[in-house]
Amino acid sequence: MALLVQKFGGTSVADPERMRAVADHVARTVRRGNQVVVVISAMGKETDELLRLAREVSETRPGREMDMLITAGERKAMSLLCMAIADRGVPAESFTGSQAGFLTDSTHMDAKIVDVRPERVREALDRGSVAVVGGAQGISPERNITFLGRGGSDTTAVALAHALGADVCELYTDVSGVFTTDPRVVDDARKLTTISFDELMEMTANGCPKPAMRSVEYARTHGVDLHVRSAFTWEPGTRVTKEDDDMEQAIVSAVVHDASDAKVTIGGVEDRPGIAARVFRALAGEQVSVDLIVQNTSEAGRTDISFTVPDDELATAMAVCEREAAAVGADEVTGDPDIARISVIGAGMKTHPGVAATVFETLAAHDINILMIASSAIRISVVVAVEQAEQAIQVLHDGFRLDEGPAYID
Numbered sequence: 001m002a003l004l005v006q007k008f009g010g011t012s013v014a015d016p017e018r019m020r021a022v023a024d025h026v027a028r029t030v031r032r033g034n035q036v037v038v039v040i041s042a043m044g045k046e047t048d049e050l051l052r053l054a055r056e057v058s059e060t061r062p063g064r065e066m067d068m069l070i071t072a073g074e075r076k077a078m079s080l081l082c083m084a085i086a087d088r089g090v091p092a093e094s095f096t097g098s099q100a101g102f103l104t105d106s107t108h109m110d111a112k113i114v115d116v117r118p119e120r121v122r123e124a125l126d127r128g129s130v131a132v133v134g135g136a137q138g139i140s141p142e143r144n145i146t147f148l149g150r151g152g153s154d155t156t157a158v159a160l161a162h163a164l165g166a167d168v169c170e171l172y173t174d175v176s177g178v179f180t181t182d183p184r185v186v187d188d189a190r191k192l193t194t195i196s197f198d199e200l201m202e203m204t205a206n207g208c209p210k211p212a213m214r215s216v217e218y219a220r221t222h223g224v225d226l227h228v229r230s231a232f233t234w235e236p237g238t239r240v241t242k243e244d245d246d247m248e249q250a251i252v253s254a255v256v257h258d259a260s261d262a263k264v265t266i267g268g269v270e271d272r273p274g275i276a277a278r279v280f281r282a283l284a285g286e287q288v289s290v291d292l293i294v295q296n297t298s299e300a301g302r303t304d305i306s307f308t309v310p311d312d313e314l315a316t317a318m319a320v321c322e323r324e325a326a327a328v329g330a331d332e333v334t335g336d337p338d339i340a341r342i343s344v345i346g347a348g349m350k351t352h353p354g355v356a357a358t359v360f361e362t363l364a365a366h367d368i369n370i371l372m373i374a375s376s377a378i379r380i381s382v383v384v385a386v387e388q389a390e391q392a393i394q395v396l397h398d399g400f401r402l403d404e405g406p407a408y409i410d
């Protein structure tokens, strides 16, 4: 008998018909002799709708009340699902995050899990029930209800799987797994059968929207095996596990993209100790999150510093840099929101030279200019103009023959 955690996203339970389809699947899993814990998201666009209502009603939107409001979405979904499961002759009990033992910090709208004590979930399983837990929620030390943030249900599922010692955490969604690239951009994007935590972590940190990055990080830290799969076709999806040293590793597994960043360049800054420290301290002071930083070698004692920031922080970043540039005597500050970061990811590139060269040659052959470059042990990222992004993704996907399966070391 296996213990499974099955998480269903909002589109998987968007309407009564979808609810019944999910209930069928859960009941079927139980009849096959498994114990099942379900983690559920709010139905369809419910979370957005609750956020919209709050904006219409209130200017101040106190955090405590926002969390109480938003977590109501999951509460509605979990009780409805239990009713549908009960109709199929399988006992099911719903639990809020707090009832399921999710202890969090007090950061409203973005609470972090501190501990999971799922006694009541275990008792329900022992009684032969399916436990259905509301995703993305917990309780703070002050005993207020907290919300774990957008995409928090994935983290609930992984944390619960870890706390219960579940055999696997299945993340059911509206796509059939993790793909070699965004199937909306490249027709022959292929579903991966397996991928390592490290690779998926790099993918979600560099633009792959699902599963939520925090949940992948949690799964990697605690070694919780994941299975990302479809709640529509129910076909086997992508298994995410620890990298196996004996396994053949793909040189390149996926190409991901992120167009939500903008680029800032401070031109003609003096090349002496303390300038970068001063500029980036000032940016941090304004809560600007900086990624990908590049400094040129200097010419005649002057250099350029470029970095990326989220699009919606560009205005703040520009204001800070203009102020600092004036103070340190830099020539100019320019900002460009129309960029995209394309990242090529694969565990095998650690031990295989030439991947960066292939990335650059492939882009050069198609006249795609690279604005910035960054890399980690298993990732090469380039920043290109946003209008060339789709072409860059396509040619890299073709170049590494990802449509034929990942490129392996021979």
Ligand code: ASP
Pocket: 010, 040, 041, 042, 047, 073, 135, 136, 149, 150, 151, 152, 153, 154
């Ligand atoms: N329903 C919330 C959201 O859409 C949390 C979640 O289910 O992950 O972000």
Ligand code: MG
Pocket: 259, 260, 261, 262, 311, 337, 338, 339, 340, 386
């Ligand atoms: Mg952009």
